[in-house]
Amino acid sequence: MNHLYAVQDREKLYVFRAYTHNWRTIPEIEEELRLLTHLKENGGQVAFPIADLSDKYIQEIEAPEGKRFGVLFSFAKGKKTAKFSEETSFLIGQALAKVHCWAENFELKRMLYNAQNMLKDPIQRIKRFYNKNTDEIQFLENLSSFLILRMNSLDRENMRFGSVHLDIWFDNMHIDQQEGITFFDFDFCGNGYLCFDISYFLFQLLATHMDEQEYQQKAASFLRGYETVATISAEEKKCLDFACLAIMIYYISVQCDRFDYWTNIFLNEDHLKRMVGNLKRWISYCKIEIG
Numbered sequence: 001m002n003h004l005y006a007v008q009d010r011e012k013l014y015v016f017r018a019y020t021h022n023w024r025t026i027p028e029i030e031e032e033l034r035l036l037t038h039l040k041e042n043g044g045q046v047a048f049p050i051a052d053l054s055d056k057y058i059q060e061i062e063a064p065e066g067k068r069f070g071v072l073f074s075f076a077k078g079k080k081t082a083k084f085s086e087e088t089s090f091l092i093g094q095a096l097a098k099v100h101c102w103a104e105n106f107e108l109k110r111m112l113y114n115a116q117n118m119l120k121d122p123i124q125r126i127k128r129f130y131n132k133n134t135d136e137i138q139f140l141e142n143l144s145s146f147l148i149l150r151m152n153s154l155d156r157e158n159m160r161f162g163s164v165h166l167d168i169w170f171d172n173m174h175i176d177q178q179e180g181i182t183f184f185d186f187d188f189c190g191n192g193y194l195c196f197d198i199s200y201f202l203f204q205l206l207a208t209h210m211d212e213q214e215y216q217q218k219a220a221s222f223l224r225g226y227e228t229v230a231t232i233s234a235e236e237k238k239c240l241d242f243a244c245l246a247i248m249i250y251y252i253s254v255q256c257d258r259f260d261y262w263t264n265i266f267l268n269e270d271h272l273k274r275m276v277g278n279l280k281r282w283i284s285y286c287k288i289e290i291g
Contacts, residue, residue, distance in 0.1 A: 006075075018070045019068055089219075167187070
């Protein structure tokens with residue numbers, strides 16, 4: 001979604017994010033940075049923004065395509081890997097729960113992740129982009145209708161709400177022996193149920209593990225780690241099987257929206273089939289009956 005640059009000053013490493021043109025507004029970026037500062041000040045394990053000499057966080061860049069914005073972030077120590085251990089999965093759960101403790105009831109002036117924004121509007125954008133009534137589009141339409149009913153039937157009083165990352169997976173965290181787990185890339189942060197992050201992590205964990213027994217062990221370890229810090233309510237646990245599906249429909253629509261701003265050609269019919277294949281694998285694994 002954005003361009004990242006490694007910046008080194010002698011022994012210290014940083015990351016400079018250049019937001020793509022017309023992707024985020026200054027108020028949206030300010031809210032992302034406000035959340036990161038709040039989490040850092042309260043001990044959350046996150047990469048945080050760094051101000052310039054004028055105490056300014058957001059840089060404005062006059063690029064050939066138009067104005068772009070940039071922010072310098074601390075570098076998360078360690079490295080990313082999809083093949084972490086069961087013990088590391090436990091630590092990821094703990095680290096996410098600690099972030100959620102400070103993200104709960106922390107409201108952002110950004111996207112509200114609800115049925116309208118994650119399912120109704122995205123399906124229309126996906127249909128316009130692909131412009132064909134393919135089997136995949138029909139599947140996504142049926143899935144969206146099913147998920148809207150599920151989301152509208154949630155017992156909201158028994159679900160924690162606040163600022164969500166919405167993209168927690170191995171590609172957005174570094175693992176370090178001394179520093180532990182550090183999360184970064186809060187570009188999609190917004191307002192939603194905290195269990196969305198848990199569900200999405202589990203979805204991506206299955207997608208990167210073809211051995212389902214290995215997945216089950218790591219998923220159970222992740223949830224145990226999380227619940228050493230915060231409790232996942234019974235209503236939230238019911239949401240874990242389907243929340244990630246809504247998130248993925250939303251992300252497919254984002255890819256369609258931003259197609260003209262990317263410099264690759266991966267977004268095509270085959271890509272949609274791969275994405276839908278991952279959704280179907282999750283649905284089969286969780287034994288979800290769409291109807």
